[in-house]
Amino acid sequence: MSTIKDITTLEDWSQHLSSLPPTTLLVISFHAPWAAPCAQMATVLSTLASEYPVTEPLSTSWVAIDAEELSDVSETYNVTAVPFLVLVRDGKVLETVSGSSAVKVRDAIESHAKGASAGAAPTVNGNGATAAVDTKEFDTVEDPEKKKEELFKRLGDLVKAAPVMLFMKGTPSEPKCGFSRQLVAILRENAVKYGFFNILADDEVRQGLKEYADWPTYPQLWVDGELVGGLDIVKEELANDSDFLKSYSVKADVVAAS
Amino acid sequence: MAESSITESSIKAALEERLKAIHVEVQDMSGGCGQAFTTLIVSLEFAGKNSLKRHRLVNAALKEEIAQIHAWTAKCQTPEEYQKEQAATGGNDGPSFEGTSGGKVDGVQQ
Numbered sequence: 001m002s003t004i005k006d007i008t009t010l011e012d013w014s015q016h017l018s019s020l021p022p023t024t025l026l027v028i029s030f031h032a033p034w035a036a037p038c039a040q041m042a043t044v045l046s047t048l049a050s051e052y053p054v055t056e057p058l059s060t061s062w063v064a065i066d067a068e069e070l071s072d073v074s075e076t077y078n079v080t081a082v083p084f085l086v087l088v089r090d091g092k093v094l095e096t097v098s099g100s101s102a103v104k105v106r107d108a109i110e111s112h113a114k115g116a117s118a119g120a121a122p123t124v125n126g127n128g129a130t131a132a133v134d135t136k137e138f139d140t141v142e143d144p145e146k147k148k149e150e151l152f153k154r155l156g157d158l159v160k161a162a163p164v165m166l167f168m169k170g171t172p173s174e175p176k177c178g179f180s181r182q183l184v185a186i187l188r189e190n191a192v193k194y195g196f197f198n199i200l201a202d203d204e205v206r207q208g209l210k211e212y213a214d215w216p217t218y219p220q221l222w223v224d225g226e227l228v229g230g231l232d233i234v235k236e237e238l239a240n241d242s243d244f245l246k247s248y249s250v251k252a253d254v255v256a257a258s
Numbered sequence: 259m260a261e262s263s264i265t266e267s268s269i270k271a272a273l274e275e276r277l278k279a280i281h282v283e284v285q286d287m288s289g290g291c292g293q294a295f296t297t298l299i300v301s302l303e304f305a306g307k308n309s310l311k312r313h314r315l316v317n318a319a320l321k322e323e324i325a326q327i328h329a330w331t332a333k334c335q336t337p338e339e340y341q342k343e344q345a346a347t348g349g350n351d352g353p354s355f356e357g358t359s360g361g362k363v364d365g366v367q368q
Contacts, residue, residue, distance in 0.1 A: 179329065182356065216317055216324045232331055232354070233309045 001050040004029070004042075004062040013065070013073055021057045022090040025113050030067040030074060030084040037100035039202055040154055041083040044102040044161045047195035048109060060113060087112050102157035151204065155212045158205065160225040162195030164248045167209060168219040169200050176200060179231045180219045186234060191249045223248070264292040264323050276319040277301045280337060283353050287329065294329035296353040300340040309334075 007013050020026060029045055031038035042064070049062045067074045067082050077086045077093065085097040085105055095108050159165055164187075170176030172184045187194055199206040199218055210216055213227050221228045223245070228234060237244045266284040273279040281300035288294040304312045312334035317324060324330050331354055335343070343351040 177329075179331075214314070216321070217330055227310070229310050229313060232333065233313060235354075235356075236309045 002052045002054055002060055002062055004046055004049055004064050007063050007065050008069065010070065010072060013070065016061075016063065017091075020061055024058045024089065025060045025094075025109075026088040027060060027062045027109060028077070028086040028088065029062070029064045030077070030079045030082055030086070031064060032067050032082045035082050036204060037150075037154055038083045040102075040158055040205065041085075041100055041105070043197050043202075044105060044158065044195075045085075047161055047197075048106060051193075052113065085109075100154055100157065102161040106161070151208045152212055155205065155209055156225075158197065159209075159222045159227075161197075162193075163224055164192055164194035164245070165222040166194050166196040166219060167199050167205075167222070168196055169198070171198050172196055177218070183219045183221065183231050183234060186231075186238070187245075190238075190245055192245050193248055193250050264295075264327060266295070269295060269297065269320065269323060272320060272323065273297075273299055273301075273316075277303050277315065281340060285353050285355075293327050295327065296331040296355060298333045298335070298351065298353040300335050300337055302337060304334050305336045305338075 005016070007016060017026075027045070027049075029041065031042065045062065045064075049060075052060045052062075065073055067079050067084070077084075077096070079086075081098055083098075083100055085108065087094045087096070087108060089112070094112050097104050097108050166172075166183065166187065168175060168177075168180035168183065170180055172188075175181035175184055197205065199209070206218075209220065213220060215227060215229070217230055219230060221230070221234055228237070266286050269284045270282045273282045277299065279299050279301040281298070283298040285296050286292060286294070287296055299316060303315060307315065313332060316332050316334060333354055335351075340351060
């Protein structure tokens with residue numbers, strides 16, 4: 001599975017660029033540490049990246065750049081707002097996505113990744129939700145009402161970042177709570193393909209999602225943008241129907257070894 | 259870990275009153291700190307509701323309490339379901355202790 005490489009110097013940047021074969025889809029994420037939507041975008045992207053196996057020759061390469069630190073690179077790609085995504089292949093810009101719509105980002109990456117001649121396409125399909133046009137760029141809004149609206153909009157995208165999304169304490173490889181650990185185990189036993197978000201790493205999402213979902217606890221499992229519930233409910237659903245989540249299982253798809 | 263004022267009996271009372279629960283079993287899994295509970299709730303109010311709706315009903319009834327505690331597990335059954343499971347398990351239908359060590363949640367400090 002691919003991971004996102006942080007590029008911090010211009011030398012690293014030019015070296016990375018020159019090392020890429022012409023068929024590789026380069027996913028460049030521009031971020032700023034002070035902009036909250038960037039933290040969510042980082043999660044959406046690392047979830048996406050993990051679905052793409054590291055292949056030979058390289059089918060996708062994922063990098064993250066601090067837009068202010070490496071302002072020269074930002075200028076090259078006309079980055080005026082963050083988060084900002086640029087998709088490049090063979091030195092040509094294929095598409096850019098401005099703003100924090102997880103659905104738009106996923107769609108853009110998936111459609112261009114399929115264009116690659118080498119490497120496996122991702123096995124997860126984006127859901128059919130239409131993405132709202134995201135014109136909000138910098139998160140400079142002070143008004144609390146608007147801030148909440150923004151947060152809810154981001155959450156709306158985040159719960160759709162993958163067809164099955166797990167909001168948990170910790171990560172699947174290092175759960176920080178017994179219930180999260182159990183839910184991860186259940187998903188693994190059922191070979192379910194899912195994206196995850198560590199709510200311990202983002203307090204805004206942690207509190208905001210409780211309100212958005214009207215659900216007081218974690219872990220939370222969301223499927224196709226809707227809340228299924230916590231550990232209890234997932235266990236009950238499975239007890240009632242062993243085919244629950246079957247359509248999200250990896251066994252159903254062609255899997256490339258990572 | 260801080261103690262809360264929530265106890266097995268306070269939860270039981272709240273459920274009986276707010277959800278007309280006819281049978282409630284509550285177990286404090288945090289070693290008496292009132293921080294982690296597993297419950298079995300039997301109420302007619304659950305009839306005709308799916309899992310999520312039942313849990314939402316419980317969440318609404320125990321909103322204040324759940325907001326204060328660290329871990330919450332609930333098994334929501336209608337009287338009919340309770341009877342069935344009692345029969346099936348030989349009278350052993352109870353709150354879920356999965357994931358606990360001897361009825362205590364791992365990692366809960368005393």
